[in-house]
Amino acid sequence: MGMRILGFIAVFVTGALLTYGVADFPKWGDPHSPANAGEVSTYFIQNTKADTHVPNIVTAVLADYRGYDTMFETVVIFIAGVAIMAILRVLATIPPGHQPVQYDPRKKIAYDPIISVTCRLIVPVIQLFALYVVAHGHHSPGGGFQGGVILGASFILIAITSNLRSALRRFSEKRFIFIACAGALIYSGFGLTTLLFGRNFLDYGVLSKIMFDTDEVMARSHSMLGVEIGVMLTVTAIMFAIYANLSSRGALRGGL
Amino acid sequence: METFFIIAGIVLFTTMWAEIYRVMAGPTAIDRIVAVNVIGTKTTVLLVFIGTIFGRVDMFVDFALAYGLLNFVGSLAASRYFHRCLPYTTPIDAPEKRKKTSGGNRTEIS
Amino acid sequence: MTIAINILSILLIVTGLFLFLGASVGLVRLPDFYTRMHAAGMGDTLSALLVVLGFAVYQLHGFHDIRHDWPVLLVILKLLAICVFIMVTSPASTHALMDAGYEEGCEPLTKEGGNALKEDLARTRGEDTHDSEEDSLS
Numbered sequence: 001m002g003m004r005i006l007g008f009i010a011v012f013v014t015g016a017l018l019t020y021g022v023a024d025f026p027k028w029g030d031p032h033s034p035a036n037a038g039e040v041s042t043y044f045i046q047n048t049k050a051d052t053h054v055p056n057i058v059t060a061v062l063a064d065y066r067g068y069d070t071m072f073e074t075v076v077i078f079i080a081g082v083a084i085m086a087i088l089r090v091l092a093t094i095p096p097g098h099q100p101v102q103y104d105p106r107k108k109i110a111y112d113p114i115i116s117v118t119c120r121l122i123v124p125v126i127q128l129f130a131l132y133v134v135a136h137g138h139h140s141p142g143g144g145f146q147g148g149v150i151l152g153a154s155f156i157l158i159a160i161t162s163n164l165r166s167a168l169r170r171f172s173e174k175r176f177i178f179i180a181c182a183g184a185l186i187y188s189g190f191g192l193t194t195l196l197f198g199r200n201f202l203d204y205g206v207l208s209k210i211m212f213d214t215d216e217v218m219a220r221s222h223s224m225l226g227v228e229i230g231v232m233l234t235v236t237a238i239m240f241a242i243y244a245n246l247s248s249r250g251a252l253r254g255g256l
Numbered sequence: 257m258e259t260f261f262i263i264a265g266i267v268l269f270t271t272m273w274a275e276i277y278r279v280m281a282g283p284t285a286i287d288r289i290v291a292v293n294v295i296g297t298k299t300t301v302l303l304v305f306i307g308t309i310f311g312r313v314d315m316f317v318d319f320a321l322a323y324g325l326l327n328f329v330g331s332l333a334a335s336r337y338f339h340r341c342l343p344y345t346t347p348i349d350a351p352e353k354r355k356k357t358s359g360g361n362r363t364e365i366s
Numbered sequence: 367m368t369i370a371i372n373i374l375s376i377l378l379i380v381t382g383l384f385l386f387l388g389a390s391v392g393l394v395r396l397p398d399f400y401t402r403m404h405a406a407g408m409g410d411t412l413s414a415l416l417v418v419l420g421f422a423v424y425q426l427h428g429f430h431d432i433r434h435d436w437p438v439l440l441v442i443l444k445l446l447a448i449c450v451f452i453m454v455t456s457p458a459s460t461h462a463l464m465d466a467g468y469e470e471g472c473e474p475l476t477k478e479g480g481n482a483l484k485e486d487l488a489r490t491r492g493e494d495t496h497d498s499e500e501d502s503l504s
Contacts (some may be wrong), residue, residue, distance in 0.1 A: 118458040274390035317444040328455040337468035
């Protein structure tokens, strides 16, 4: 009990200090705040619209100006998923004296009728919203990571509300490993294609030569969308892979 | 009108402390989960408040929708934690019998 | 027109906030898990619905002409989508949490003081209670 009170006091004091620190923040949208007054930020704020035709500066910075950084963030997520699969995944888990339960694949085991019907109603809407978040990332907050998390959550929702077996029937292990690799490959493929045309890695402007009816500026905008789709594929697949491995202790059978 | 929104947001934030109390004092774990779920719903509404006060509702509506969605997934996952799983191995010599798991409504349907 | 929109949205938001307050008081004051769940589930859904609807009404201020103001219409549609989403998901998650509490064995408060849950669980789970060892594999 004493430790709990001590912990509460520590958390409270930290929270109070942080709240006190909020008073020193610059004002909302202040152009002279340290984050906005630097040389780089000024360049982004003034030139993003002319360079890329993307109204959302954050997306332009994330996927274009700092595309190299984002590519390796995607790779970090990919490696995390691969590491979890390498640690947890077990192939033969049948203890001696046991046999696997043969479930009839035509039947499904309902967790709860009310919840599975609700899930069936809501999952398509969630997936549509995830695609909207990805595709609308040029104009509103959103992008590959957020859309991928929402899309992965929809598959996890299927696994929670019915069971892991029916979720794996829709998004099998072979498929999610393939999609995770494909997402990382799409991102780096954009970079390699620009290398082939003799420009810097991930300098998208040159892709107007192979895209129909685009100038350099619009080619950068379109390439950002392609890169975001690659990020979305990796994040979706890795989210679901982590859930499936953790919930079934790496066996990918039975499970929740 | 903006003053009204600010006051209403503060009132909404103040009512969250009741749930914080329940999170800390709740006798069972599931009580705490319920309280966290209520906090999530209130945060969804509070995001719309913040968007209106800043004048960027078009942005904050997306946040609110995504937050509500993840809140739903989270509370379902937390509730699922209390149910037992389906086995995938059985002892060979055990007689074949109908698996009846703990939930009354969790049966095999076609 | 402006005043009518303002009054309507204020009315909806204040009603919603009042119900939120009711849900919070219920969550703190009610004696056992099931009644608290009842307060949280019922109060939460309706009040969140009303508040978001009030904001949707308030957005009508910026809507005069569909050719120029279609972004406002989009925002209104998204707010209504939040309404529908809360209306569908909140009762479902309430149901799931209630079910989980029942599974976990939260005892309802009864007037006689007996353990009504135990008999109820025994009746629902049926006669064959011999599955405890095999199904414990998680």
